[in-house]
Amino acid sequence: MGRISASGDRRAAAVARATFTLALALAAGVLLPTAARAQDAEAGKAVFKQVCSICHEVAPGRNRIGPTLFGIAGRKSGSVEGYNYSDGNKGANLTWDAATLDRYLANPRGVVPGTKMAYGGLKDDQKRRDVVGYLGTLK
Numbered sequence: 001m002g003r004i005s006a007s008g009d010r011r012a013a014a015v016a017r018a019t020f021t022l023a024l025a026l027a028a029g030v031l032l033p034t035a036a037r038a039q040d041a042e043a044g045k046a047v048f049k050q051v052c053s054i055c056h057e058v059a060p061g062r063n064r065i066g067p068t069l070f071g072i073a074g075r076k077s078g079s080v081e082g083y084n085y086s087d088g089n090k091g092a093n094l095t096w097d098a099a100t101l102d103r104y105l106a107n108p109r110g111v112v113p114g115t116k117m118a119y120g121g122l123k124d125d126q127k128r129r130d131v132v133g134y135l136g137t138l139k
């Protein structure tokens with residue numbers, strides 16, 4: 001009798017463990033995507049330093065290989081004084097808001113054909129959202 005109830009306890013424990021594991025799997029699979037973070041400007045700043053700062057400064061008037069990104073949010077494309085844009089960027093006629101920046105950074109040449117920005121695109125959705133969040137702070 002003791003033996004049976006001991007194995008019953010083990011079975012109950014195994015079921016409890018399995019249920020817990022299943023709950024974790026569900027939480028990971030179901031909750032994480034919907035809990036995807038909104039724009040995180042701090043994280044975006046780190047990404048920016050890694051991938052964009054080779055070519056872009058964020059201080060006003062400081063053009064490097066690319067134009068300064070100071071005040072980029074809300075700015076007309078191709079409008080930095082004294083920066084020698086490509087014809088593609090000059091003629092893009094975009095306003096850089098969160099949506100256009102997101103599309104552009106995912107695929108620069110797709111959104112601005114003829115751009116001389118030698119960058120293939122930031123494919124990671126979350127990193128892109130974060131960078132766009134950071135760009136919004138540059139004012």
Ligand code: HEC
Pocket residue numbers: 048051052053054055056065066067069072076077078079080084085086087088089090096105114115116117118119122131
């Ligand atoms: C290899 C250099 C390089 C890298 C890396 C780079 N850019 Fe650029 N970027 C440029 C150049 C050059 C231009 C000007 C394009 C033109 O005139 O065709 C540009 C243009 C832009 C523009 C349009 C500016 C305007 O005034 O219309 C934005 C926005 C921009 N870059 C954001 C970024 C961000 C954000 C990153 C990082 C994810 C990045 N760039 C990475 C070189 C670069």
